[in-house]
Amino acid sequence: MPHNSPGSAAKQGSTIDQAPEPPGDGAAAPPLNPDPDRWTIGRLLVWTSEFLKKKGSESPRLDAEVLLAHALKWPRVKLYTHYEETIGEADRSAFRDLVRRRADGAPVAYLVGRKEFYALPFTVTPAVLIPRADSEFVVLAFLELMKDIAKPRAVDVGTGSGCLALACASRHPGVSFTAIDISPEALEIARGNAESLKLADRVTFRQGTLLDPVANEEPFDAIISNPPYISTCELSGLEKGVRDFEPLIALDGGPDGLSIIEPLIDSARALLKPGGRLILEIGSSQEDPVRRLVDRLDVFELAPTIRDHAGRPRVVRATRRK
Numbered sequence: 001m002p003h004n005s006p007g008s009a010a011k012q013g014s015t016i017d018q019a020p021e022p023p024g025d026g027a028a029a030p031p032l033n034p035d036p037d038r039w040t041i042g043r044l045l046v047w048t049s050e051f052l053k054k055k056g057s058e059s060p061r062l063d064a065e066v067l068l069a070h071a072l073k074w075p076r077v078k079l080y081t082h083y084e085e086t087i088g089e090a091d092r093s094a095f096r097d098l099v100r101r102r103a104d105g106a107p108v109a110y111l112v113g114r115k116e117f118y119a120l121p122f123t124v125t126p127a128v129l130i131p132r133a134d135s136e137f138v139v140l141a142f143l144e145l146m147k148d149i150a151k152p153r154a155v156d157v158g159t160g161s162g163c164l165a166l167a168c169a170s171r172h173p174g175v176s177f178t179a180i181d182i183s184p185e186a187l188e189i190a191r192g193n194a195e196s197l198k199l200a201d202r203v204t205f206r207q208g209t210l211l212d213p214v215a216n217e218e219p220f221d222a223i224i225s226n227p228p229y230i231s232t233c234e235l236s237g238l239e240k241g242v243r244d245f246e247p248l249i250a251l252d253g254g255p256d257g258l259s260i261i262e263p264l265i266d267s268a269r270a271l272l273k274p275g276g277r278l279i280l281e282i283g284s285s286q287e288d289p290v291r292r293l294v295d296r297l298d299v300f301e302l303a304p305t306i307r308d309h310a311g312r313p314r315v316v317r318a319t320r321r322k
Helices: 041-054 060-072 089-103 108-112 133-146 163-171 184-196 232-237 261-271 287-295
Strands: 114-117 120-123 153-157 176-181 203-207 220-225 272-281 300-302 313-320
Touching: 041 060, 041 089, 060 089, 060 108, 089 108, 108 114, 114 133, 120 163, 120 184, 133 163, 133 220, 133 272, 133 313, 153 163, 163 176, 163 184, 163 203, 163 220, 176 184, 184 203, 220 261, 261 272, 261 287, 287 300, 287 313
Parallel strands: 153 176, 153 220, 176 203, 220 272
Antiparallel strands: 114 120, 272 313, 300 313
């Protein structure tokens, strides 16, 4: 992407739509703007939304608002009450850098360092997968299944940012979680989130593979996981922001997408109490193969698969037989 100096688009006679980045002072104005030298919040948002839309953003206006609020160190709602406020060059420069990186594919969550999940704020970095709304179905399933157990003990495998375990703990006051991840960098982020959400006393973090860190402990009431489930051959077809920026270790499920799921199911049978629950997020094409993996062990009773808002299979649940 060209790096034009402030005002260069106007000097070269380019239109605002052709400019490679949000312009600086003196740049050509969008249509109907009466003052070409005045970059207000409203004008920046209009320009940036159009720019990011052309770069392929699925939510260009939201991206523009989140990035501008971050550059200004404001809550996003403040943008709406200061729509005509002029933004100075220093803040526009910080905003331009964020927009340039977003146009190159960097996810907004990594650019601003946070993502909301289950109405809770989570710090995120490229060391962890960005929490998705679809994963909230795991939390909902857990809370429903554990509502009659006063003090359940549970495990979150592949915790990443800690979003699943911490969201569950935030709504179930008696639960204690062990959250496991193979990545020490991810665990550092998760511990920080636990501290900021004041849940560190009920969520313990351990580094290791699958359920190995709890292999010698008493069986648990629940095991939950959003494991890597994308097949290796599908990785290249992912959206750029996912493929090039999110941690591969949290995405790659091996040749068939089941390389982590299968051994997780196998080890879960010995680490769940009779009546204990296994709750797994799955890819939309994995319902049948994952259910077969669970059913073949003959120790689990499968429940109907939970579907997401788009009607796609999202969560497989099973109960350890008594």
